[in-house]
Amino acid sequence: MNPSPACHFKAILILIIVSILAGFFWWLFYERYYQYKECIEAAASSCLTAQGDNLTSGGMLWAAPAMLLSGLALYYLARVIRQH
Template sequence: MAAGFFWLFLTRYWFHRDCIEAAASSCVMPDGTNLIAGGALWIVPSVVFALLAMLTLRRRR
């Protein structure tokens, strides 16, 4: 799940952060997709799930 949320973060914000910052709020891609600065929030569940996975692996050892 962490990898899935990380992929959403990359595709919805990180790769297009320059366009989002230049537009000051949102960026419309050529295919009509509207990217917003809120896409940066996808990193939060990614980090949470990654930490939970690491704790689970640590407990198993």
């Protein structure tokens, strides 16, 4: 039994939205933590950037929604491939 075109479109739309959100959170993780990881670890608490931002190891938490949304995107990708 093939799913309806509306169901297929909905899965593709969800895949696109979730992928964009995952990419956004991965970008935040990179900008707020990973890029300055050595500085944050060396300071043992926080790091001041050239722009004056005070970054802490709490920036690592941006990876949690990024991983969750990436997993969800993979699920919908598999679903779209299966429906095709």
